[in-house]
Amino acid sequence: MQSLKTIFVVLFLLFASFTANAAIYQYIDKDGNVTYTDQPVQGAKRIKQIQLPVQKPVPAPPKTESRFNLLTNEKIAVPEKAKKAKPYTRVEITKPKDDEGVRGNNGDLFISVALMPALQTSFGHKIQLLFDGKKLPGSWQSNNIMLKEVYRGTHTLAAIVVDDKGKIVKQSKQITFHFLRHSILFKH
Numbered sequence: 752m753q754s755l756k757t758i759f760v761v762l763f764l765l766f767a768s769f770t771a772n773a774a775i776y777q778y779i780d781k782d783g784n785v786t787y788t789d790q791p792v793q794g795a796k797r798i799k800q801i802q803l804p805v806q807k808p809v810p811a812p813p814k815t816e817s818r819f820n821l822l823t824n825e826k827i828a829v830p831e832k833a834k835k836a837k838p839y840t841r842v843e844i845t846k847p848k849d850d851e852g853v854r855g856n857n858g859d860l861f862i863s864v865a866l867m868p869a870l871q872t873s874f875g876h877k878i879q880l881l882f883d884g885k886k887l888p889g890s891w892q893s894n895n896i897m898l899k900e901v902y903r904g905t906h907t908l909a910a911i912v913v914d915d916k917g918k919i920v921k922q923s924k925q926i927t928f929h930f931l932r933h934s935i936l937f938k939h
Contacts, residue, residue: 756785836874836914839921841867844910849926856933860901864894864910864923875915881925883907903932 776788778795846863847853877890883906909925
């Protein structure tokens with residue numbers, strides 16, 4: 752009998768949540784069963800409706816750089832983005848080294864450029880190369896660069912950091928290297 756009452760109470764609460772404005776009546780039949788209805792029946796008592804707690808939704812955070820804790824709606828401190836790129840204190844070609852002999856029978860030359868701070872790609876910074884005094888086409892967003900089909904001989908190389916408009920930000924010192932490549936004229 753107790754479980755039947757529990758079921759009725761649960762059904763009542765469920766029903767009450769769907770019909771918030773409807774009147775609810777309770778009556779006991781001749782067998783002692785408790786019945787709930789939204790229709791007035793002779794001998795039924797109108798019962799006071801239970802107000803269920805309602806949680807207001809948390810408002811969406813404004814569309815700014817500020818962030819909010821969704822549980823407490825408190826503003827979270829976000830570090831302000833740098834308005835300007837940091838100046839480079841070091842732009843240096845570390846590979847190949849100055850006056851180094853580099854073997855590359857397949858014509859591939861690996862170049863490594865040391866930067867301090869790291870290349871600031873968020874500001875559109877890229878690396879361009881001066882090879883034998885001429886700017887190579889293209890630019891790189893990495894400080895490790897592979898050149899293909901380099902011919903043998905002595906060459907000069909410099910790295911240039913440019914901004915998103917192509918303006919020179921900083922340039923490395925020029926190095927000289929000697930590219931060693933097996934000649935097809937000398938067969939063993």
